[in-house]
Amino acid sequence: QVTLRESxxxxxxxxxxxxxxxxxxxxxxxxxxxxxxxxxxxxxKALEWLALIDWDEDTYYSTxxxxxxxxxxxxxxxQVVLTMTNMDPVDxxxxxxxxxxxxxxxxxxxxxxxxxxxAVSS
Amino acid sequence: xxPMTQSPSSLAASIGDRVTINCRAGQDIMNYLNWYQxxxxxxxxxxxxAASRLQSGVPSRFSGSGxxxxxxLTISSLQAEDFATYYCQQSYSTLTWTFGQGTKVEIK
Numbered sequence: 001q002v003t004l005r006e007s008x009x010x011x012x013x014x015x016x017x018x019x020x021x022x023x024x025x026x027x028x029x030x031x032x033x034x035x036x037x038x039x040x041x042x043x044x045k046a047l048e049w050l051a052l053i054d055w056d057e058d059t060y061y062s063t064x065x066x067x068x069x070x071x072x073x074x075x076x077x078x079q080v081v082l083t084m085t086n087m088d089p090v091d092x093x094x095x096x097x098x099x100x101x102x103x104x105x106x107x108x109x110x111x112x113x114x115x116x117x118x119a120v121s122s
Numbered sequence: 123x124x125p126m127t128q129s130p131s132s133l134a135a136s137i138g139d140r141v142t143i144n145c146r147a148g149q150d151i152m153n154y155l156n157w158y159q160x161x162x163x164x165x166x167x168x169x170x171x172a173a174s175r176l177q178s179g180v181p182s183r184f185s186g187s188g189x190x191x192x193x194x195l196t197i198s199s200l201q202a203e204d205f206a207t208y209y210c211q212q213s214y215s216t217l218t219w220t221f222g223q224g225t226k227v228e229i230k
Binding site: 049061103 | 123153154156160164165166167168171172175177209213214216217218219220221222223224
């Protein structure tokens with residue numbers, strides 16, 4: 001059974017760095033074609049893909065946010081960590097981690113965590 | 123980045139209606155298109171991958187079609203549990219992945 005769970009502070013101040021942790025079970029990020037991604041959603045708005053790390057430790061970032069993001073994994077602990085620097089109130093929203101899989105038909109996000117709500121305010 | 127545009131942004135329908143949601147890619151993405159359903163306060167759920175392949179456990183009233191730049195999600199007979207927001211997502215790119223802006227299906 002695949003599960004993912006996000007954890008983070010609920011509130012961060014502008015200019016601070018946000019650290020998000022995704023703890024997962026039911027699969028190994030060492031398995032070929034597996035990956036974990038972060039996706040966020042501002043209140044009442046659409047989903048926005050942020051970053052991805054795959055089984056080979058290759059990393060990929062949103063074009064618009066790449067200078068602020070770093071994704072890493074701890075395979076032994078079954079965790080993926082995303083850091084986002086220089087937080088701003090527009091970064092307020094729910095942050096999801098999701099398992100992804102490079103299948104024969106492209107990449108899909110097939111399991112999601114429940115999300116963690118982050119507010120950015122002074 | 124490949125932009126994805128959905129239409130309409132919202133629609134109102136009744137139980138039993140046939141519902142169609144459209145998604146257009148900014149370039150040819152072949153059939154590398156996924157659909158997700160999101161209910162309020164919940165995480166998205168994968169419904170369809172590769173434009174037309176039903177994810178395990180998803181009811182057969184959901185179907186997807188299209189290739190190239192134009193895609194459609196169809197709900198053949200809308201049920202109460204289908205009122206939600208639906209997102210398309212391209213998986214053609216191997217560097218960045220983008221979602222549409224969503225289509226909210228509401229009760230008429």
